[in-house]
Amino acid sequence: MTLSTLRRSALPLALLAGLPAMAQELPEDGFKVALDGTFAPHAMPKLDGGVEGFNVDLAAAIGETLGTDMEVVAAQFSGLIPALQAGTYDFLVAPTTVTEERASSLLFTEGFMDTNFAFTVPAGSDEMEGLEAFEGMTIAVNKGSVYEAFLTERAEEYGWDVVAYGTNTDAVEAVATGRAEANMAGATVSAWAAKQNPRVDLSYEYDTGLVWAFPFRKDDVETRNMIDRVLECLKTDGTMAELSEKWFGVTPEEGRTIVTPTPGYGTPDFEGYDDTEHEVSCEF
Template identity: 50%
Template sequence: MGVAGAALAQGAPLKTAVDGTFAPHAFPNLQGGVQGFNVDLAQEIGRKLKREVTVDSAQFSGLLPALQAGTYDFIIAPVTVNKERAENYLFPEGYLNTDFQLVVKRDAPEIAKLDDLKGKVVTVNRGSAYDTWARGLEKEVGWTVESYGTQTDAVQAVLSGRAVANITGNTVAAWAAKQNPGLKLSYLHSTGLVWSAAVRKDRPEMRAMLETAIECMKQDGSLAKIHEKWFGYAPKPGSAAATVFPGAGVPDMPGYDPAARPAGCS
């Protein structure tokens, strides 16, 4: 029985969660639920595995602790895969590249380098990779980092003048600037990292199911359709959204298994 067949046999709904303030990846809809790239991604994973997937919304800082506590089967909110996280969680292959970008007020001076923010206040979403990165540079850059429970509040602090810039993912930054004429994009920091779904280390079978589902989405074009729906353009050749990686997991990260996997797409 293949991975999808095993998933169908188990039958129980899979539980996952997003940060519902992280547009365009997850944000409120008019019906009182959440919509966005990662919500569609979760539902397509469910279709590939022939399993119902329920998507909760909560602050990002609480998602990984809830996963560890067994509340969720996996976390579909964008989780940046870095060495520290890969040592503590299992990840299927990445579905999007992620770079860090600054969002500033439209009339603010252009930020050409991080040193331009010496003595300034920047905001981040609490518990995110941007939070960790920015705090790690506090002494070197000389900025003050303020963490907010939601990405919406972190951006609002820039609009209100309480901070000079918000540090977030490039897709989220582009969406914020597109939706708000008072904002613009500024300095881009290339990371070489990807976003993936987080799984507890004692659930290798869950990682295997997600790996197959994500690979199938790349192969049949369903991931590209979701990408174009929310970002307005197709995945670029060679990007994580368009590339099926060998083995299981994120190459060059702890937990990666280079062994060849059987084809699981029907």
């Protein structure tokens, strides 16, 4: 099934009984959005130029749902938020973790995906559940990453040996060649590694309680709310599940953020959240 074959008529599912969303005028030239073009499988260079990945396809699906153009610009992540604040982009489609600090200066949509940690293990390994399943193991990780810090902080408790590598690709290779018994990285990165490398399997996913969302300038409430409603549509019409299967090789479980609309507009419990009731609809 392709994106163009998905039916986006009004859906019977509703977050809460509420008034229908008001139509908003779209920019004449469409939206100019940006992401980090080196964060596979969310965005990565194509051999023939440009970028491809989960978030690139998600941006295209947003444009298709609204019937407008989406110009996707690839840039370094460190420069994305300053450029957004300067008005260079309308909003960002990069996976951006919602934090209190960021929410104080940016306006976020609801989460489009959980930003969890996950392990990869040698292919054919037994199913692992919980951090305790990795007690005493040698775990390979990308040097200087949040995953190295997470594992190191808990090394005494779980007795694992943390071995850091220059890239996560090297860390996964250590698992594939028997030099390590597991690797920890972001859940989507781990899923991509397992999809690309038959010598490793995706294993236990650690729930951080955090989500990725799209950031906007603080004063752009109307556009934030519109894109929030588009995300709800894409969660319920099957698009998000389709993209997950395509890029991560994972069928989302019921209740996961990637397939579950959030009531209101924005990310609950963070500044900028609006609990206004509205129906989930794919009519814009």
